Amino acid sequence: MTLKTQSTASLLADRLRAMINNGTLTEGTRLVERDLASQFSVSRVPMREAIRLLEQEGLVDLYLNRGAVVRTLSADDICHIYHLRALLEGDAIFHSVPDFDAESLARAELVHHLLGGANDTEKQGALNLEFHNILYAACGNPRQLLLIAELRNQIERYEHLQRKLLADTPMFQDEHAAILDACRDGDAEKAREMTIEHILSAGKIVLDAVARSAERKSSS
Structure with missing residues (x-):
């Protein structure tokens, strides 16, 4: 991954994190990579990495055949x-x-x-x-x-x-x-x-x- 892509992914992760924290993306919401990339006018590569960053932080769960979902805390x-x-x-x-x-x-x-x-x-x-x-x-x-x-x-x-x-x-x-x-x-x-x-x-x-x-x- 290039430095530019990594920087873009970090910025996207910040935006998504803010949307989760302010309730725009509620728990259980699917994060559709294609739709989010279109919404932020970026390619799917940095968006995919941004979602992975949020998964590492514990804000998102990744499921096979379902994709990324905002984590629900019990x-x-x-x-x-x-x-x-x-x-x-x-x-x-x-x-x-x-x-x-x-x-x-x-x-x-x-x-x-x-x-x-x-x-x-x-x-x-x-x-x-x-x-x-x-x-x-x-x-x-x-x-x-x-x-x-x-x-x-x-x-x-x-x-x-x-x-x-x-x-x-x-x-x-x-x-x-x-x-x-x-x-x-x-x-x-x-x-x-x-x-x-x-x-x-x-x-x-x-x-x-x-x-x-x-x-x-x-x-x-």
């Missing part, structure tokens, strides 16, 4: 993702705290303050992501950070769940404040403990929302 899938996130993110902040400088701490505190005053859900989501990225950046393990990002991507597409999470921002702000306190104190173990609790509490909200959604569908 309650068990969501539970597993959040437990993995808790382990990886807890470990990331544990290793970041010893190298957490004054500038990074100031940036995290600023983002925390901005998040508390944000009313737009898209802005809240971006600030929440930035807050966590700042806290994990010094862990020294880029592969670990990539895995964390990929797991987040698999959850982000549940927009109705994301809106529910953002509605609980005050609770999350308290949890963020506790994490920041541990970072200020240089207490890596406490920071890890609070981060794990924070991620698992978010996972519980998502699981509860999934269960309620399933109940509504079964009764309709």
